[in-house]
Amino acid sequence: MLSVQENEVAVEQANEHVRTWVADMAKLCKPDQIVWCDGSAGERQALISDAVEDGTLIELNQKKWPGCHYHRSNSNDVARTEHLTFICTPSEDMVGPTNNYMNDREAYKKLTPLFDGCMQGRTMYVIPFVMGPLGSPLAKVGVQITDSPYVVLNMGIMTRMGQVAWDQLGDDADFTKCLHSVGDVNPDRRYICHFPLDNAIWSFGSGYGGNALLGKKCLALRIASFLGRQQDWMAEHMLLMGVEAPGGEKTYIAAAFPSACGKTNFAMLIPPKKYADAGWKVTTLGDDIVWMWVNPESGRLHAINPEAGYFGVVPGTNGRSNPNAMKCMARDTIFTNVALVPLDDGTYDVWWEDSDWPAPKKCINWEGKEWTPQIGKEKNMKAAHPNSRFTAPMSNNPVLDPAARDPAGVPVSAIIFGGRRSKTIPLVYQAFNWVHGVYIGATIGSETTAAATGQTGVVRRDPMAMLPFIGYNIRDYLVHWFQMRKKMSDCPRVFMVNWFRKNDAGKFLWPGFGENMRVLKWIVDRCHGRAYAKETILGWMPRAEDIDLEGLNLDVDDIRELERVDPAEVKAEILSQEELFLKLAGDLPKEMIFQRELLITRL
Ligand code: SAT
Ligand code: MN
Numbered sequence: 196m197l198s199v200q201e202n203e204v205a206v207e208q209a210n211e212h213v214r215t216w217v218a219d220m221a222k223l224c225k226p227d228q229i230v231w232c233d234g235s236a237g238e239r240q241a242l243i244s245d246a247v248e249d250g251t252l253i254e255l256n257q258k259k260w261p262g263c264h265y266h267r268s269n270s271n272d273v274a275r276t277e278h279l280t281f282i283c284t285p286s287e288d289m290v291g292p293t294n295n296y297m298n299d300r301e302a303y304k305k306l307t308p309l310f311d312g313c314m315q316g317r318t319m320y321v322i323p324f325v326m327g328p329l330g331s332p333l334a335k336v337g338v339q340i341t342d343s344p345y346v347v348l349n350m351g352i353m354t355r356m357g358q359v360a361w362d363q364l365g366d367d368a369d370f371t372k373c374l375h376s377v378g379d380v381n382p383d384r385r386y387i388c389h390f391p392l393d394n395a396i397w398s399f400g401s402g403y404g405g406n407a408l409l410g411k412k413c414l415a416l417r418i419a420s421f422l423g424r425q426q427d428w429m430a431e432h433m434l435l436m437g438v439e440a441p442g443g444e445k446t447y448i449a450a451a452f453p454s455a456c457g458k459t460n461f462a463m464l465i466p467p468k469k470y471a472d473a474g475w476k477v478t479t480l481g482d483d484i485v486w487m488w489v490n491p492e493s494g495r496l497h498a499i500n501p502e503a504g505y506f507g508v509v510p511g512t513n514g515r516s517n518p519n520a521m522k523c524m525a526r527d528t529i530f531t532n533v534a535l536v537p538l539d540d541g542t543y544d545v546w547w548e549d550s551d552w553p554a555p556k557k558c559i560n561w562e563g564k565e566w567t568p569q570i571g572k573e574k575n576m577k578a579a580h581p582n583s584r585f586t587a588p589m590s591n592n593p594v595l596d597p598a599a600r601d602p603a604g605v606p607v608s609a610i611i612f613g614g615r616r617s618k619t620i621p622l623v624y625q626a627f628n629w630v631h632g633v634y635i636g637a638t639i640g641s642e643t644t645a646a647a648t649g650q651t652g653v654v655r656r657d658p659m660a661m662l663p664f665i666g667y668n669i670r671d672y673l674v675h676w677f678q679m680r681k682k683m684s685d686c687p688r689v690f691m692v693n694w695f696r697k698n699d700a701g702k703f704l705w706p707g708f709g710e711n712m713r714v715l716k717w718i719v720d721r722c723h724g725r726a727y728a729k730e731t732i733l734g735w736m737p738r739a740e741d742i743d744l745e746g747l748n749l750d751v752d753d754i755r756e757l758e759r760v761d762p763a764e765v766k767a768e769i770l771s772q773e774e775l776f777l778k779l780a781g782d783l784p785k786e787m788i789f790q791r792e793l794l795i796t797r798l
Contacts, residue, residue: 199319205231208361209323212368213338217321220340220374225312226319232347234323234357239348246344253535256542262527265535265545266345268403269380270562273532274582275405275412277663280387282417289391291668292778293658302388302397309384309399313376317342322350323360326415326501331602333428333486333499335419336364339373339409346375346407349529352504352586354410371395371418373409377402389413391421391666404506404531404584415484415501417666424667424675427682428488432660434462435481435500437596437605438719441474446719447598449485449498449687450611451660453641457694457707458482459507463519463594466712469746475712478596479519479589480605482507487607494684497604502589509533509583511549516708521551522593524585531586532561534578547579554578608722613692614641616654619764620693622705622742622757623714625721625728625735629680632689634790635734637673638772642695656775670782677786688722691734696757704757706747713743731760732797762798769794 199221206214209231221229232238243264246252252264282290283302290296297305320341327334338360339350350356364370372395378384385400396413398406405412419430433449440446452458462482466475481500490497505523509530512520524530536544536558546555560566561580571578589595598605612635614620620640626632640654656662658669665672680686692714694707717737720726728735739754749757769791776783776791 199226199229201229202231205233208358209321210361210364210366213323213364213370216338216372217340221319223307223310224314224319224340224342224376226314226317226342229319229321231321232323232357234351234359239351242344242348246348251345252348252529253543255530256538256544259544260526260528263524264529265533265543266529266531267535267561267563268532271382272380272401272403273561273580274403275663276382276385276387276401279382279385280663282389282391282666284390284392289667291670291782293662293665293669297388299390299392302390306386306388306397306399309378309386310374310376310397313378313399314342318344320344320347322347322356323358323364324350324354324356324410325360325363326354326410326419327486327499328600328602328604329355329359329363331499331604333488333501333604334363334602335371335414335501336360336369337371337373337410337414339375341375341407343375343377343402343407345402349408349506349586350410352529352588353408353502353506355503369394371414373414374398375407375409376400377407387413389417389666391418394418394422408506411484411502411506412664415486416661416664419486419501419666420661420664420672421666423486424671427679428486429675429679431485431487432483432664433485433610434458434483435479435485435498435605436462436464437478437480437598438715439474439476439478440719444723446608446722447480447498447605448609448611448715448718449487449607450613451636451639452613453615453639453655453657453660455644456613456615456641459505459520460517460708461711463517463592464711464715465518465709467709470712470716475716476594477712477715478594479592480596480599489679489682490606493606495606496679496683496687498607499602499604500599504586504588505592506584506586509585510547510579510581512547513549513551516549519592519594523587523589523591526591527588528591529586530583532580532583534558534560534566547583548577607687609690609718610636610687611690611692611718612636612639612659613694614639614657615644615695616640616642616693617652617695617697619761619768620691620696621733621736621760622694622696623690623692623717623737624731624733626689626691627734629686629689630677630786631734631790633673633676634787635689635691636676637787638775640768640771654771656772658775668782670779670784673784673787677784690718698753698756704749704753710747713747717742732762732765732794733760736760765794765798
């Protein structure tokens with residue numbers, strides 16, 4: 196029995212395994228009270244009221260932003276902290292060369308004193324949640340303990356939270372144990388530890404996004420990728436979209452891009468008028484994570500989005516770059532670390548760089564400091580943090596695919612990899628086969644942007660855009676990708692795209708955004724055997740006449756440059772993959788070596 200006060204009704208729904216674990220964690224964290232969340236609308240309203248009362252949230256002008264609130268995080272706590280993120284197992288070989296390693300017993304020993312008494316004077320919230328459509332063979336139950344009401348409110352948007360999780364779990368002990376405390380938000384005492392063998396996550400000292408909403412990167416990618424390898428499925432850092440052709444033919448596509456390549460924009464793409472008029476439609480299933488498994492009846496790869504909301508970057512989002520995202524955040528949204536604009540009537544608006552609205556004369560920036568366009572310029576200070584976010588329910592998305600809630604998932608016809616490359620990589624090409632596609636994905640390179648720290652324009656390798664999210668040894672991860680082929684009777688086609696190629700003058704050659712529909716159409720047509728492609732050293736490529744360029748105002752030289760495959764540049768590319776290959780030296784799956792050799796031969 197617990198000595199602290201609990202809400203009796205909700206606790207009764209939890210099974211013995213959950214209750215025992217929560218009791219143990221309560222003994223460690225010593226909260227003043229325990230609140231078992233039921234995920235109801237009433238509970239959400241009460242939590243919001245309390246959060247507004249104590250300043251955690253600020254209510255926005257309800258006419259402009261119905262149901263929306265503002266949150267400013269601690270200024271040292273604004274992004275994931277990869278250097279403080281660990282995979283904790285008995286042996287280092289299990290986590291491989293791309294993860295930070297901590298021995299699991301050492302990790303518990305190190306973190307236990309931090310959690311000891313950390314919730315004194317605070318409330319411990321117990322959040323039951325499901326990742327994935329209810330009843331899906333892949334849906335997973337997690338239970339997160341946290342002392343942050345902001346985290347509870349975000350989890351309420353990003354997951355299926357409450358009673359549904361107890362229903363899905365039944366009497367099972369099979370749930371991910373997620374322990375979280377913001378502690379004193381001290382970066383010197385911040386640890387995001389994953390225990391894949393225990394199906395557990397301990398996160399201390401951060402209230403932000405992927406560090407604290409443990410269902411997201413921690414469970415749905417790191418822990419899930421580990422489970423997926425054991426159980427023959429895949430957890431990937433991909434968006435998931437539906438493309439409907441005139442006449443109603445539906446094609447589902449998953450796509451992996453490293454950060455700052457416009458994943459959310461692509462997932463919500465609006466076809467240009469000409470395409471819309473002809474009957475083309477693009478619908479969103481997810482913008483960040485997919486779980487995929489082989490459907491035993493069809494022999495095809497089926498996918499679900501484990502999440503129920505979007506946690507998207509705000510700056511740069513506007514009615515031109517992503518009108519659907521603007522609609523997603525129009526109501527019932529939490530804005531984190533954008534700029535807060537006090538209005539004359541005492542209410543608040545929000546603002547961010549590259550929004551639809553001109554800069555306010557005066558506002559409070561993400562650090563809580565006074566900001567004017569003048570101060571911004573003089574001190575080189577942003578109003579909104581470049582990684583400021585909106586948390587919005589997927590039900591707000593006007594182009595949400597009806598199958599987003601289908602437990603059976605959708606069959607995936609194509610997997611697209613992409614990166615931000617000013618040179619070398621053409622607009623689009625198709626892998627010769629699955630194994631070649633895995634090689635392409637494993638060697639994705641993307642140029643760093645100003646949003647990240649360090650040099651800009653440097654090509655970083657980011658295998659499958661999963662580098663910070665593979666929860667085990669990358670060698671085994673790549674082998675798993677190769678092995679999956681044998682389990683499918685019909686496998687997705689694999690493509691590489693690059694929207695970011697520039698000419699010698701440094702100008703982007705491709706218009707991007709909605710016009711990416713033209714490339715998407717070629718991909719869809721390839722999946723259905725309708726489009727022509729020519730063989731090149733990189734893969735199957737469209738000829739200029741195979742992509743619809745009508746109305747784009749591209750000149751012939753631009754098109755030629757977009758599609759150019761330069762053997763000298765490809766050679767440099769192969770050499771620059773060496774760093775990745777060396778990192779994996781000795782552990783590299785042989786298919787990776789063979790594919791590179793074949794590419795060299797084609798040169
Ligand atoms: O903070 S999150 O990890 O959820 C978002 C991101 O960094 O991709
Ligand atoms: Mn992501």
